[in-house]
Amino acid sequence: MGRLIAISNRTAADASARAGGLAVAVWESLRSTGGIWFGWSGNIVEDEVGEPQVFSDEGVEFVTTDFTEAEHDGFYLQYANRVIWPVFHYRVDLAHFSSKDFDVYADVNERIAELVAPRLKEGDSVWVHDYHFLLMGDFLRRSGWTGPIGFFLHIPFPSPEVFRALPEHERIARAMCEFSVLGFQSKTDRSNFVRYLLENYDAVDEGEGWIGVFGRRIRANAYPIGIDAKGFAEAATSPRAGTAATRIGRFLGGRNLVLGVDRMDYSKGLPQRFEAVGKLFDHFPSTRGRVSVTQIAPPSRSKVEEYRDLRTQLDGLAGRINGDYGDLDWIPLRYLARSYDRRELAGLYRIARVCLVTPLRDGMNLVAKEFVMAQDPDDPGVLVLSEFAGAAEQLTDALIVNPHDTYKVAETIYHALEMTLEERQARWEKLRDIVMAQDIEWWRHKFLDDLSTDLT
CATH class of the missing domain: 3.40.50.2000 (Glycogen Phosphorylase B;)
Incomplete structure (x- = not known):
């Protein structure tokens, strides 16, 4: 494998954040391949985002970007955490649906993709993490990237009838199917996603994790995350x-x-x-x-x-x-x-x-x-x-x-x-x-x- 390119809402740019969880696994692959980690800087600015912060540590390059107040509110607080989080945890009653917030969510996914795409090289593999970036595969494909893109969902994926409560469920599902490999925490989560595709888009479950859908062939499997x-x-x-x-x-x-x-x-x-x-x-x-x-x-x-x-x-x-x-x-x-x-x-x-x-x-x-x-x-x-x-x-x-x-x-x-x-x-x-x-x-x-x- 060539370089690993990681995308997540927060990175392990601070060395103290590398003690456990996701950072332990991702860090070793990034370090051994000379990879890049993209994400939010943690800073919120009033109106306009400047150039991304770029620096290296132990051979890993970090590219982080600030969020505007409007992005932090619409992307993170509202759509990610007041729509996706409750719906994916079966609490549709707590969701606050807003097409405006979804537009901000999509815009941030696109803006991060625009930071990533010019830095990709042939042989790279992209690994996207969690519910903040469900649309990332679609925007990377639109940029012209044809290489492998993996996605791992750290939270549950709901049953089809619950997922369909999202007004944007079709847009999200189609974007998720632009990933090469989709990873879920459990067999139940994987089954829910595949069942949604089978029920709504005449997908074909080919076995061994392979799914034929939207004219593509993707892999969807359960990869239960472990600890150190x-x-x-x-x-x-x-x-x-x-x-x-x-x-x-x-x-x-x-x-x-x-x-x-x-x-x-x-x-x-x-x-x-x-x-x-x-x-x-x-x-x-x-x-x-x-x-x-x-x-x-x-x-x-x-x-x-x-x-x-x-x-x-x-x-x-x-x-x-x-x-x-x-x-x-x-x-x-x-x-x-x-x-x-x-x-x-x-x-x-x-x-x-x-x-x-x-x-x-x-x-x-x-x-x-x-x-x-x-x-x-x-x-x-x-x-x-x-x-x-x-x-x-x-x-x-x-x-x-x-x-x-x-x-x-x-x-x-x-x-x-x-x-x-x-x-x-x-x-x-x-x-x-x-x-x-x-x-x-x-x-x-x-x-x-x-x-x-x-x-x-």
Whole structure:
């Protein structure tokens, strides 16, 4: 493969952003091929965007551009996060449809494509990331680029009937079919996309991931993203992890820790989780005083109204639980609306008896995999995982729940707390083996191997 050209909303131009997730996988391929990473600079200007910022680090070239206030609002806050995000997470009721915002979204996709196209060379492979750039393949093709373009969707892809709620669904679908390889987090997401094409455009599912549609032949597959499994296991025994565990240990006082770590987002099912915690203490009185629940939920997109409303709702639910069951020396539910360093989180995962990963809908959810890798093999905790997280397709030895059934979630938490050491170890070992085998490097190679396949 020649150079890798990456396009994403935010880059890892800041070296501190290369510690985990997407950056780990993309960075190695960019560095080894002398590639280029395009994206937003993070700066917002009032009226007019100047020349892009171009610089290099460790042999990787970065090309970043500012957004105008109108672009940041229409492209990012409105269409990407108040239309695509809720619809793709099955919350059509929260979508704010606007043709004007879609026009801004399309204009930003086109403007980024115009930065990329002149810098492309024969032999390059382009890898586009996430819902911000669903139209990028179309604009790159219009520029004359005929080489491979891969796209990976980090969030879910909805069922056809939900996707069709987007007024622009046909435009988006046709643009997505200009990519050479389309990657989804789960088989369900891939099936939803293919079913949409079959139902609406007489596409042909040729097998082995190949789809014939719009006179083209593309590949669509599930590529479940992994983590730096070995690195996260090491982080869980680092001094910073130990300090975090000691700090929360003083609060626990020997009680079992039930832990949740999520961005404050309506897709994460936090109100339902808090209701389940309330029912745990309501219906399983033996947990009172001997179990402490900690939910870490740093605010997300606080400028968007729905997120402010969510925080108000969580404040009320936590107050009810603590008012009903708290005591002088025990707070049943601690709710921390702030971020923590990944090593600190690893330390908390390691001492948690139960981790709650119960989104209403999630592309993958890497917290589930991080929790698994942080465990002490001699005394591992138990993962309670939503059936609607992409991770549930891989991590079948977790305790799988429907997050809408709050009593059942409460019952499952109780079962996890009472589980024998032998069962905890057996489940954890199977989960660990999957997370290690299908790590971030496995994901990168699996996707890029398909992208390098001759598509002619």
